[in-house]
Amino acid sequence: xxxxxxxxxxxxxxxxxxxxxxxxxxxxxxxxxxxxxxxxxxxxxxxxxxxxxxxxxxxxxxxxxxxxxxxxxxxxxxxxxxxxxxxxxxxxxxxxxxxxxxxxxxxxxxxxxxxxxxxxxxxxxxxxxxxxxxxxxxxxxxxxxxxxxxxxxxxxxxxxxxxxxxxxxxxxxxxxxxxxxxxxxxxxxxxxxxxxxxxxxxxxxxxxxxxxxxxxxxxxxxxxxxxxxxxxxxxxxxxxxxx
Numbered sequence: 668x669x670x671x672x673x674x675x676x677x678x679x680x681x682x683x684x685x686x687x688x689x690x691x692x693x694x695x696x697x698x699x700x701x702x703x704x705x706x707x708x709x710x711x712x713x714x715x716x717x718x719x720x721x722x723x724x725x726x727x728x729x730x731x732x733x734x735x736x737x738x739x740x741x742x743x744x745x746x747x748x749x750x751x752x753x754x755x756x757x758x759x760x761x762x763x764x765x766x767x768x769x770x771x772x773x774x775x776x777x778x779x780x781x782x783x784x785x786x787x788x789x790x791x792x793x794x795x796x797x798x799x800x801x802x803x804x805x806x807x808x809x810x811x812x813x814x815x816x817x818x819x820x821x822x823x824x825x826x827x828x829x830x831x832x833x834x835x836x837x838x839x840x841x842x843x844x845x846x847x848x849x850x851x852x853x854x855x856x857x858x859x860x861x862x863x864x865x866x867x868x869x870x871x872x873x874x875x876x877x878x879x880x881x882x883x884x885x886x887x888x889x890x891x892x893x894x895x896x897x898x899x900x901x902x903x904x905x906x907x908x909x910x
Contacts, residue, residue: 669881670736674722674873675763677756677773678715679745681708684853686726687719690739699762700743701755711747713855717862718774720853721870722877730853733874737881740768745775753781756815760787764794769880772873773800774866776813785818792820792839792893797880799824799873801865816865820893822876822900824869834901841897843872843904879903883910 681697682690690697700708710716723739724730742759745751756773763771771791791798802825803813816823819838827844834841847867854860879900883890888910890896899909 668736668885669734669877670738671884672734672770672877672881673738673740673766673768674734674770674772674877675740675742675759675766675768676715676719676722677742677744677759677771677775678710678718679712679747679749680710680715680743681741682716682719682723682853683709683855684716684720685857686724686730686853687732689725689735690719690723697740699740699759701758701762702743702746702751708741708743710855712745712749713860714745714749714774714866715741716855717852717860718772718866718870721850721867722874724853729859730851733871734877734881737877740766751775753777753779753784753814757781757784757787760784760791760798763796764791768796770797770799770873770876772869773798773815774869776801776803776816778807778811778813780814784815788815788818789820795893797876797893797896798822799869799876801825801869803865805864822872822897824872825865826863826868830904832901832904834897836894836898839894839897841901843900844868845871847871875903876900879909886910
């Protein structure tokens with residue numbers, strides 16, 4: 668049952684769209700503004716509304732998301748221009764650990780290595796939190812993977828016309844390529860947008876993860892670690908049985 672899965676979305680704020688009225692974002696516990704500057708908690712940039720529509724859209728006539736019944740929490744780590752820093756990400760991960768979130772979705776990244784961010788990511792993984800991040804390869808030279816997607820323990824998501832998955836046990840890491848091109852989703856002011864890229868791929872992988880985790884819990888299939896979950900995810904993407 669995806670309804671018992673807690674998901675923290677790290678992006679540009681609380682999505683503003685009537686197709687996601689089901690997410691209950693008016694509760695003061697469902698969002699946290701991690702920006703130091705004064706800003707609205709709502710998504711004025713549009714990115715959060717796009718990625719969340721893929722997950723939580725609940726209008727059968729327009730956008731039906733992959734896991735509309737999950738419990739969503741919105742960590743605003745990017746401002747209205749789509750800018751943020753690793754301090755915001757780090758604070759959000761600490762918040763997620765404290766609030767026992769099951770899955771963290773990070774549709775942002777940086778080319779600069781940050782030791783403290785890596786340490787906090789490892790802590791989240793060690794306590795059983797599933798961290799999913801967009802690779803951002805489409806915006807870097809040489810298709811370099813951004814942080815935190817490049818860290819061990821993180822499910823790294825990219826968009827590719829040739830979908831694939833690769834689990835690397837010794838690094839506790841899963842690489843997933845999905846075809847996330849020309850995907851329709853929600854956009855602010857109750858509009859819609861067609862978009863592509865690794866953020867969309869990460870949202871799709873997150874939707875799969877929510878449903879897999881919910882299914883495992885419903886069927887009492889044990890998940891002993893994040894690595895165990897990644898192995899089940901890899902099997903699922905390959906069309907094999909995971910339990």
